[in-house]
Amino acid sequence: MSQVQSVERTFSILEILSKYPEGLSIGKLSKDLELAKSTVHRLLSTLMAKGYVQQDEQSGHYRLGIQCLVLAGSLLNQLDIRTVAKEALHTLAKSSGEVVHLCIHDKNEVVYIDKVESDQTLRMYSQIGRRALMHCTGVGKALLSGFTQEQLEELIVEKGLPEFTETTITEQADLDNELRTIKARGYAIDEQEHEKGIRCIAAPIYDHDSKVVAAISIAGPADRVTMERVKGDLAQAMLDQSKHISAKLGYINN
Template identity: 50%
Template sequence: MSTVQSVERTIAILKILSKEPKGLGITEIHQKVELPKTTVHRILSTLQKYNLVIQDKETTRYKLGMYIVNLASSILENIDLRSIARPYLEQLRDETNEVIHLCIMENDEVVYIDKFEGNQRIRISSSIGFRAMMHCTGVGKVLLAGMDETKVKQILQRKGMPKFTKNTITDPDKLLTHLDSIRNYGCAIDEIEHEEGIRCMAAPVCDYQGEVIAAISISGVADKVTTERIEKELKAKILETSRSISNALGYNTNF
């Protein structure tokens, strides 16, 4: 048996055990992977040696070992969101020729942690480290849409909903209804709600558990980032980018 084949068989067994929290007996594993029992036993013995698999002494079932958690934790601790997202955001900038942002939430505010400039004739007043309120920005509304209603209300109560333009939503109930539409639509649009003359659309970035941990956006002057262009071009592009980044972070389900 080749080294590659051994690795493939080992991975197959680990994948099966990952879906069985109560564990499986050797016969069940052998049936699922369609390998001889002797081969399965040999692989399991090696995995046990390195604490990747454990065997319950009472039931004799095999389960994933805690060292799997250690390996996963090491990966998660070293994930650099900006580094992972950068090539996808640069591609989005090149495809749209608009300003692209990557944002997270901190202390109930949006924080811009990366920015990629397009060939804008008007400069947008954001920069890396820039902070903005959540109720009036596309990225902020996407992050709010990823929360439950109780948490959203708490944030709005703490921060308020000041008016920045004539389009800013300042009524909590209207915003909650608006967040429902964002969840259904898949992304959020800042309809010139934060900065005069600037329209923005944003989409969520999810971690390996499916939690919304960041938002990305396309921003530009309103006569270029039009509603028609959003529907015909930009929505598909930003959702594709958000899925790619989320998948790179370990999230494998479409949203």
């Protein structure tokens, strides 16, 4: 058996076992691979020695080992959200003609970590590294949709719900209702809540643990980013790209 053929068969074993969390017998593996049991046993022995496969003592079935999880964890930890999201940000900026942001939360605040400029005029103070409160921004509310009730209450105690414009949410009951709406439809709207004249649509980004780890937004002047646009083409584009980024991070939407 050539070295390349051996590698291919080894990966085939791992791919098959990944579909059977309860494990498979060597007989079933041999049948699926169309290989002799002796060949499969030899490959399994090597994989077991390295920790990529383990054998159940009672059933004798083989299943994926802990080392596969170690590798997967290392890969997921290396994923840079900015690199992963870059293509989607440019796609949104091009299709919408507006400014697009990528944000994370830190110390109960929004942090802007990437930005794709619009080729149109926009009077909006935003720059990479800027911080903002969460209750009054589209990205902030998208991030808050992943908070537990306890986390939300801790944020309110620490930061309060200060008013920036007449549309800013300043009551916890209203914020609770807003977050329920965001979870149901999949995106948040900043209805000129932080800056008068600026409207945003934002969506959360999920990781492989189904946790909200970031948010993306499209922002522009309210007379250009109309509610009709927000609930129409912008909402669909936002949902498509947020799902695309989340999938790259290993999120599986059941």
